[in-house]
Amino acid sequence: MSLKLALVAHDRMKPALAEWAARHTAELGRHKLVCTATTGGVLRERNPALDVTTVKSGPLGGDQQIGGMIAEGQIGALIFFPDPLAPQAHDVDVKALLRIALVYDVPCAFNPATADLLVAGGLLAR
Structure with missing residues (x-):
């Protein structure tokens, strides 16, 4: 079974x-990946084999688009x-994305160590 995974990162x-x-x-290649625009561009450049779909950049509504997909x-x-360590101009959008992920009980990783645990735990083996 394939999942749709949202991948997002600050600059x-x-x-x-x-x-x-x-x-x-x-x-990751087994799943559909959706990223905010700039994150998706960086992922595509470093990982051309991955199929990445993009939404708008975070400050232009991309975080909210992904939140809508979660909902x-x-x-x-x-x-x-x-x-x-860096303030974000669109901090309210980020908080809304995190809140909706929590409300809908979506597995989340916020750093490489936790993301590695999602892989080790078999989430991406589906």
Whole structure:
């Protein structure tokens, strides 16, 4: 069974997400990936074998689009690498995305170590 996974990262964390995806290309390749626009571009550049669909960038509504997909039951997991040391102009959108992921009990990872645990736990083996 294929999942739709949302992958999002703040600017300084995009390289870390792209590297994480490169380590897990085999597992991610089995699933549909949706990313905010800029994150998706970085992932595609580093991982051309992955099929990545993009929504708008986070500040332009992409976080809200992904939140809507979560509310509609379309997202099986959220992998979001936020930058904990940089203020975000669209912080309210980020909080709304996190809140909707919690409300709908979607598995979430917010750093490479936790994302690795989602893989090790078999979530992406489906």
